[in-house]
Every structure is written in structure tokens, then in C-alpha cells.
Amino acid sequence: MFALVDCNNFYASCQRVFQPQYNGKPIVVLSNNDGCVIARSNEAKALGIKMGAPAFKFEKEFADKGINVFSSNYALYGNMSSRVMTLLSEFAPEIEVYSVDEAFLDFSGFSYFDLQAIGERMRKVVYQGTGIPVCVGFAPTKALAKAANRIAKKFPQLGGVYLMDSPEKILKAMKWLKIEDVWGIGRQHAIRLQAQGVYNALDFTMMNSDWIKKNMSVIGLRLQKELSGIRTLELEDIAPKKSIACTRSFDHNYSTFDELKERVVTYATICAEKLRKQNSCCNVIQVFIHTNFFREDQPKYSKSITIDLPYPTNSNLELAKFAIEALKRIYKDGYSYKKAGVIVMELTPEIAKQTMLFENSEPRHLKLMEAVDKLNKSYGQQKVKLAAQDLSKTWKMKRERLSPKFTTDVKDIMIIFAK
DNA sequence: TCTGGGGTCCTAGGACCC
DNA sequence: TCTGGGGTCCTAGGACCC
Numbered sequence: 001m002f003a004l005v006d007c008n009n010f011y012a013s014c015q016r017v018f019q020p021q022y023n024g025k026p027i028v029v030l031s032n033n034d035g036c037v038i039a040r041s042n043e044a045k046a047l048g049i050k051m052g053a054p055a056f057k058f059e060k061e062f063a064d065k066g067i068n069v070f071s072s073n074y075a076l077y078g079n080m081s082s083r084v085m086t087l088l089s090e091f092a093p094e095i096e097v098y099s100v101d102e103a104f105l106d107f108s109g110f111s112y113f114d115l116q117a118i119g120e121r122m123r124k125v126v127y128q129g130t131g132i133p134v135c136v137g138f139a140p141t142k143a144l145a146k147a148a149n150r151i152a153k154k155f156p157q158l159g160g161v162y163l164m165d166s167p168e169k170i171l172k173a174m175k176w177l178k179i180e181d182v183w184g185i186g187r188q189h190a191i192r193l194q195a196q197g198v199y200n201a202l203d204f205t206m207m208n209s210d211w212i213k214k215n216m217s218v219i220g221l222r223l224q225k226e227l228s229g230i231r232t233l234e235l236e237d238i239a240p241k242k243s244i245a246c247t248r249s250f251d252h253n254y255s256t257f258d259e260l261k262e263r264v265v266t267y268a269t270i271c272a273e274k275l276r277k278q279n280s281c282c283n284v285i286q287v288f289i290h291t292n293f294f295r296e297d298q299p300k301y302s303k304s305i306t307i308d309l310p311y312p313t314n315s316n317l318e319l320a321k322f323a324i325e326a327l328k329r330i331y332k333d334g335y336s337y338k339k340a341g342v343i344v345m346e347l348t349p350e351i352a353k354q355t356m357l358f359e360n361s362e363p364r365h366l367k368l369m370e371a372v373d374k375l376n377k378s379y380g381q382q383k384v385k386l387a388a389q390d391l392s393k394t395w396k397m398k399r400e401r402l403s404p405k406f407t408t409d410v411k412d413i414m415i416i417f418a419k
Numbered sequence: 420t421c422t423g424g425g426g427t428c429c430t431a432g433g434a435c436c437c
Numbered sequence: 438t439c440t441g442g443g444g445t446c447c448t449a450g451g452a453c454c455c
Contacts, residue, residue: 031423038423056421072423099455186453217429219453245425252420294422341424398421 001115001138001165002235003105004145005088005122008133008153010101011039014080015070017131018406018414027068030055033249033398034071071399079407083130091122096235102149104142106235119161139164142233143226146183147173147201170229174202184223189216201227240278240347246270247341251398253292254337260289261324265388266395267342268323269316273376275344276369279351281312282344285319287326292338303330312348315365316372319344320386 007013011029016022026043030036037053047065049058055069062069081100089095092105107115119136126134137148144164151173152162164170180190182201192215198204205228212220222232246267254260264287275282288304305326313319323342372384385391404412 033421033423035421035423052422054422059421101455184453188452217452219429241426243426247424249423292422339423343425 001107001110001140002142002145003092003107003115003119003122004098004137004139004142004149005103005105005126005134006137006149006153007084007101008135009039009041010081010132011072011077012041012044013132014073014077015403016041017080019403022068025068026066027070028062029070029072030401031072033251034400035249038072069401071402073403073405075405075408076403080130080132083407084126084132084134087126087129088122090125091118094235097238104145104235107138115165116161116163119163120159123160134160136161137164138162139170140229141226141231143183143223144170144173144229147177147227150177150181167229171202174205174227175200177201179204182223182227184219189220240280240349241274242347243343243345244271244274244280244282244347245341245343246274247288247339247343248397249339250337251396255335257327257331257333260331260337260340261327262389263340263395264289264323264327264342265320265386266382267340268319269382269386269389271342271344272314272316272319272369273373275314275347276350276373279349280347281314281350282319283309283312283346283348284344285309285322285326286343286345287323287330287341288343289327289330289337289340291335298336299334301332301335303332305330306345311364313364314350315369316386317365317368320388324388 012027015027015029022041024043025041026047026049027041028037028044028049029039031038034055036055037049037051037058040049040051044067047067049061049067055062061067077100084101085095085097085103088103088105092107092110094106096104098104107113107118110118115138119138122136123134126132135149135152137145137150137152138161139145139148148162148164151164152158152160155162164173178200179185179193179198180187182204185193185204193204196207196211198207205224207224209221209224212224216223225232248263248267250263254263268285271282271285284306286304286306288302290302291298291300293300293302307322307326309318309322319342375384376382382389406412406414
């Protein structure tokens with residue numbers, strides 16, 4: 001059996017851990033720039049707040065309904081996530097951290113154990129150790145464990161744990177699970193499947209597999225097997241990333257090359273830093289810029305460019321240089337830009353860099369970057385910058401309702417007075 | 420005024436090779 | 438009248454996930 005453990009309304013729950021006055025109250029968490037809703041507590045869901053709702057359109061509704069709004073605080077969520085995962089990893093020999101708020105655990109060989117009891121114990125231990133509520137679904141395949149978890153979440157009377165351990169239970173669940181809620185079926189596939197008369201997971205398992213292969217590729221076929229109880233997916237190891245990105249919307253429109261250059265250079269250095277963290281170099285860099293897609297009253301422009309690098313690198317200086325080069329080739333005067341991004345691809349291990357015929361094959365700026373990373377680690381992100389990042393400018397993301405970083409910043413650690 | 424960010428995988432079709 | 442066959446690699450685009 002696999003278990004899928006998923007944190008309930010994760011970001012919203014993180015906000016509550018150190019601010020228990022919001023327990024039982026509706027809260028939402030906004031994306032970067034306080035853009036749109038990306039997490040909701042159950043109370044907020046019940047009040048009809050939709051995922052992805054743009055915050056500025058719902059200001060009034062938030063106020064009227066007494067919904068508490070938070071800017072996203074990724075430092076807090078990341079740290080809470082690793083605490084949850086550490087606790088979970090004690091329960092099974094293998095764990096796959098599938099995302100920031102969920103993990104698969106492999107319980108094969110546990111046939112003489114009481115999985116229901118183990119599930120309940122996981123919930124208790126995680127809640128006690130972190131304050132984060134989780135739900136647990138057990139099933140013979142990963143796709144079914146996803147379904148079991150959904151059932152544990154949807155039916156509170158189950159106590160947060162659902163053990164899908166018999167063909168009857170699987171059948172019942174597959175009848176209940178709507179096709180659009182199946183893990184791996186997105187909007188497009190759901191529409192096409194419904195047109196074929198497939199409305200739930202059971203219909204899908206009984207479907208002609210030629211149609212599935214043709215319209216959903218081998219991924220669809222695998223999913224069909226998974227839902228029929230045939231195991232095709234195993235736990236996956238943590239692999240180094242194949243691409244790394246840093247993309248951001250701006251708090252207001254930018255129109256000059258220099259403003260964009262400052263942003264793009266900063267994004268490039270962030271990519272470089274992430275590369276060094278996983279000991280990779282990149283061989284390709286992509287830069288894009290675009291105007292605000294939502295504005296009908298402004299001229300639209302969107303362009304991206306991909307550049308092959310002459311040598312693999314993870315140096316801030318090198319990547320900044322190539323990013324500026326790329327930006328020069330796509331920047332056009334006369335537009336108001338809303339977003340830019342840098343993506344690095346074709347990653348290779350730092351040690352396996354190809355020796356160059358005409359270039360010095362020594363990895364560039366290795367020592368320098370090591371020093372930069374050390375300084376930034378001690379004194380804070382982006383403390384050491386490139387001159388092209390315009391030191392006088394302090395670029396700010398809109399984060400008007402940011403909570404303290406309760407667990408990752410000494411200044412924000414709570415002080416408790418005991419009488 | 421104000422609408423997120425970061426990933427993965429698969430396929431078809433074109434270019435190219437011998 | 439007649440114009441091969443068998444491959445590989447790369448890219449763009451589409452789908453999905455959190």
C-alpha cells in the first residue's frame with residue numbers, strides 16, 4: 001500500500017500556527033504582489049471565495065464577509081513543510097516528498113500492521129509537532145491513494161484517514177470520484193472525456209484504451225491502470241532539476257530598457273544561485289518579457305528568446321551578461337512591461353563541464369561565487385549584488401499583509417512571558 | 420491602480436544522416 | 438514512365454501537477 005499524506009489548506013494552516021486567533025475564522029493567502037487567492041481556509045471556501053480570485057476585485061467582499069487576508073510568506077511555508085516531512089519520514093522506510101504540502105509513503109510489507117492506526121498516529125504526531133492538520137489516504141496505487149486522500153478530506157466523519165483496502169471500497173470510490181477530480185485529468189482532458197460520456201473514474205477505467213492512447217498518450221494509459229488497481233507508478237527519488245526559473249510580475253509597469261535590465265539581471269543571479277545550490281551549470285538561457293495581458297487599453301507585446309551559451313556556467317556575472325544580451329535582442333521601445341523572467345535549461349553537473357577548445361575551461365568565478373553565497377547566507381538574500389542591479393534601487397514586491405517569519409528569522413521568534 | 424510562480428512529460432513533424 | 442528506406446535528433450506545442 002501507498003499512503004498519500006496531504007496538509008489541509010497548507011498555506012492558510014501555516015498562518016494559523018503562530019496566530020491561533022484565526023482558528024475557526026475565514027482566511028485567505030494571496031500570491032506574490034498580493035495578486036490573487038492561492039489558499040483558503042475551509043471557512044473561506046464555504047463563503048464562496050474561489051481559488052485564483054484576483055484580490056483587488058474582491059477587496060469589498062473580503063471586508064464584508066470578515067475574511068482575513070495574508071500576503072504569502074514562503075519562508076514560513078518552506079520551513080513548516082520541512083518540519084512536516086521530517087516527522088512523516090519516521091513512519092515508513094521510503095518517502096517521496098511530492099510537493100511542498102504532500103508526500104507519498106511506501107507501506108509495502110506492512111500487511112500485518114494496522115494501517116488505520118498508523119494513519120491516525122501520523123496525523124497526531126504531525127499536528128503535535130507542527131500544528132499543521134493533515135489527511136491520510138491509503139491505497140494500492142498512487143493514483144488511488146490520491147483518491148483515498150480526497151475522501152479523507154471530504155468526509156470529516158472519517159477522522160482524516162481513509163484506508164482503501166478492498167475491491168469493494170475501490171469500486172465505490174471510483175463511482176464517486178468525478179472525472180475532473182482525478183489526479184492527472186486536467187481541464188482539457190475532462191472536457192474531451194465528458195464528450196465521450198465519461199463522467200467518473202469508473203467510466204474511465206472501463207474505457208477503450210485505444211482512445212486513451214490516441215488522445216492522452218501513454219500517461220493516460222498508465223493512469224487507467226493505476227485507477228484499476230494495477231501499480232504502474234513507484235516512489236520517485238529526488239532528482240536534480242532539469243530547468244530552473246525566476247519569473248516575476250512587477251508592482252507597476254516598466255517602460256525603459258534600464259528598468260527591465262535591472263530586473264532581468266536580478267532574476268539571472270537568482271537562477272545562478274539556485275544552480276549552485278544543486279551543483280549544476282546551465283548551457284542554455286531563456287529570457288522573456290511581456291506587457292500586461294489583462295489590459296485591453298494598452299498595446300500588447302510578448303517576446304522570448306533562447307540563447308545557447310558558449311560554455312556551461314553558474315556564475316552570477318556570466319549569466320547576468322548573457323541575460324542582458326538576450327534582453328537587448330527582444331526589448332522594444334514604447335511598451336509598458338508588466339512581467340519578465342529568466343529560465344536556465346540544459347543543466348549539467350558542475351564537475352562534468354565540457355573542456356573548451358578556445359575558451360579557458362576552468363569553471364568561472366567559482367571562488368568568488370562561493371564568497372558571495374556565504375555573505376548572502378549570513379547577511380540576507382541579495383546583500384551582495386552586481387553593479388548592474390542598481391544598488392540605490394530597492395525593488396519591492398507588494399506584500400501589505402505579510403506575517404512575521406516565525407520560524408526562520410531571529411527577530412520574529414515569539415517571546416513568551418511566564419508568570 | 421491592482422490578475423502568481425515553478426516545474427514535468429509526451430508527441431508530431433521537420434531536418435538531417437547514411 | 439519513372440524518384441528508397443531506415444534511422445536519429447531537435448523543437449514547438451500541448452497537456453498536466455503543485
